[in-house]
Amino acid sequence: MAIEKKIDCVILGLLSHEDLTGYEIKKRMDTFLKYFWGASYGSIYPALSDLVKRGLAGKRDGAENNRRKIIYSITEEGRSYLKEWLRIPVEKDELRYETLLKLFFGNEAGVLQAISHIDAFEEKIKSELPYLIGAADTLKNHIEMDDTHKYYLLTVEFGIKTYRAYLEWCKEAKAMLEKE
Amino acid sequence: MAIEKKIDCVILGLLSHEDLTGYEIKKRMDTFLKYFWGASYGSIYPALSDLVKRGLAGKRDGAENNRRKIIYSITEEGRSYLKEWLRIPVEKDELRYETLLKLFFGNEAGVLQAISHIDAFEEKIKSELPYLIGAADTLKNHIEMDDTHKYYLLTVEFGIKTYRAYLEWCKEAKAMLEKE
DNA sequence: CTTACCATGTAAGGCGTTACATGATTCA
DNA sequence: TGAATCATGTAACGCCTTACATGGTAAG
Numbered sequence: 001m002a003i004e005k006k007i008d009c010v011i012l013g014l015l016s017h018e019d020l021t022g023y024e025i026k027k028r029m030d031t032f033l034k035y036f037w038g039a040s041y042g043s044i045y046p047a048l049s050d051l052v053k054r055g056l057a058g059k060r061d062g063a064e065n066n067r068r069k070i071i072y073s074i075t076e077e078g079r080s081y082l083k084e085w086l087r088i089p090v091e092k093d094e095l096r097y098e099t100l101l102k103l104f105f106g107n108e109a110g111v112l113q114a115i116s117h118i119d120a121f122e123e124k125i126k127s128e129l130p131y132l133i134g135a136a137d138t139l140k141n142h143i144e145m146d147d148t149h150k151y152y153l154l155t156v157e158f159g160i161k162t163y164r165a166y167l168e169w170c171k172e173a174k175a176m177l178e179k180e
Numbered sequence: 181m182a183i184e185k186k187i188d189c190v191i192l193g194l195l196s197h198e199d200l201t202g203y204e205i206k207k208r209m210d211t212f213l214k215y216f217w218g219a220s221y222g223s224i225y226p227a228l229s230d231l232v233k234r235g236l237a238g239k240r241d242g243a244e245n246n247r248r249k250i251i252y253s254i255t256e257e258g259r260s261y262l263k264e265w266l267r268i269p270v271e272k273d274e275l276r277y278e279t280l281l282k283l284f285f286g287n288e289a290g291v292l293q294a295i296s297h298i299d300a301f302e303e304k305i306k307s308e309l310p311y312l313i314g315a316a317d318t319l320k321n322h323i324e325m326d327d328t329h330k331y332y333l334l335t336v337e338f339g340i341k342t343y344r345a346y347l348e349w350c351k352e353a354k355a356m357l358e359k360e
Numbered sequence: 361c362t363t364a365c366c367a368t369g370t371a372a373g374g375c376g377t378t379a380c381a382t383g384a385t386t387c388a
Numbered sequence: 389t390g391a392a393t394c395a396t397g398t399a400a401c402g403c404c405t406t407a408c409a410t411g412g413t414a415a416g
Contacts (some may be wrong), residue, residue: 006276006278006281009281010281013281013284013285013288016285016288032284033281033284035275036275036276036277036280036281037275037276037277037280037281038274038276079288082285082288083288083289085282086282086285086286086288086289086293087289087293089297089300090278090279090282090297090300090301091278092278093275093276093277093278093279093301094218094274094275094276094277094278095215095216095217095273095274095275095276095277096186096216096217096218096273096274096275097216097217097273097274097275098186098270098271098272098273098274099270099273100216100217100335100338101186101189101190101193101213101216101217102265102266102270103331103334103335104193104212104213104331104332104334104335105193105196105262105266105331106266106330106331106334107327107328107330107331108193108196108259108262108263108266109263109266109267113266113267114331114334117269117270120269120270121270121273147287148287150286150287150356150357151283151284151285151286151287151294152284154283154284154286154294154353154356154357155280155283155284157349157352157353158280158346158349158353161345161346161348161349162342162345162346162349164345165341165342165344165345166338166341166342168341169337169338169341169342172337173334173337173338176330176334177330177334
């Protein structure tokens with residue numbers, strides 16, 4: 001079992017780029033990490049408190065007007081912790097594709113239902129792909145400026161490649177099911 | 181929130197193909213569903229008891245010699261339950277790619293470490309791909325015989341397509357990181 | 361004026377893994 | 389005879405999501 005909790009590492013990773021509020025951390029996850037990682041407020045805020053308690057992050061008040069705001073930053077200890085986690089090999093990559101599960105048992109439900117699941121999957125991928133392509137284009141235009149962008153681009157391109165493979169598969173899978 | 185627990189659906193799905201023991205269910209998951217779903221004994225056995233309690237599965241003794249063995253089968257109620265789950269749209273497909281996470285924060289650790297994570301990922305994919313290709317070939321040779329095979333083939337081809345996309349990405353990602 | 365967004369947090373409960381516990385059989 | 393595989397199960401615990409609770413601000 002891992003000593004490092006993933007949520008801590010993600011937060012620390014984001015804080016290694018810039019100081020952020022809990023709300024902003026969630027935002028970053030929902031945009032940059034969306035297609036390969038996710039977390040809810042219910043895990044982010046407690047993790048943030050815990051990180052501060054352990055000295056891996058610091059907090060400061062950043063309130064403007066009447067709006068409360070707590071800005072978190074990474075400490076030196078936090079940076080070491082992150083580096084150590086980055087150094088050790090990946091434990092496991094996990095996927096839980098409900099779409100494939102429903103497809104695997106498709107004979108119970110029939111061809112039409114299988115196709116409708118593939119259609120829904122295809123729609124979702126098609127709607128997300130332009131965003132990824134847009135992000136890649138933007139990143140390519142100022143790759144020299146910031147090193148973090150280079151790594152971000154890497155993950156975006158992973159997304160683009162796999163999404164395109166998904167779309168190809170959707171087409172072929174439907175063709176196979178329809179020729180009957 | 182879903183009323184249906186995924187573990188119940190997976191088990192019921194496997195039982196819709198054939199009668200199985202808990203041990204065999206785990207085996208099926210570790211082979212057929214491996215690259216898009218997983219579960220441990222700690223979730224399978226309790227789920228099985230629960231399924232019987234709710235009348236969705238039946239159990240019978242299948243002991244041979246001195247070896248105890250409990251064979252589970254799907255009931256009519258179980259089949260309806262499965263069909264209903266199969267009918268409703270997919271809730272969500274989830275992935276948690278630790279590899280991409282470590283890569284996203286790669287600037288903290290440097291190019292060499294990023295490459296070593298990609299290498300490890302590539303190795304894993306390369307070692308699993310032949311198994312998928314072998315499965316696809318076998319399935320293609322008796323696709324007419326059994327309808328369940330057709331759907332199994334669909335998921336295997338999903339695996340092959342995405343794995344190939346992964347490998348392409350690995351190559352390009354490393355090339356990008358190395359040109360420096 | 362109301363909807364969407366900014367912003368933080370807690371409590372309950374679900375889900376599932378890991379580790380443990382036990383014991384038979386098969387094969388080298 | 390020891391390792392691998394067959395076979396079933398429980399207990400502790402961790403992690404996370406959902407739902408709830410609260411309140412300010414910006415924009416239409």
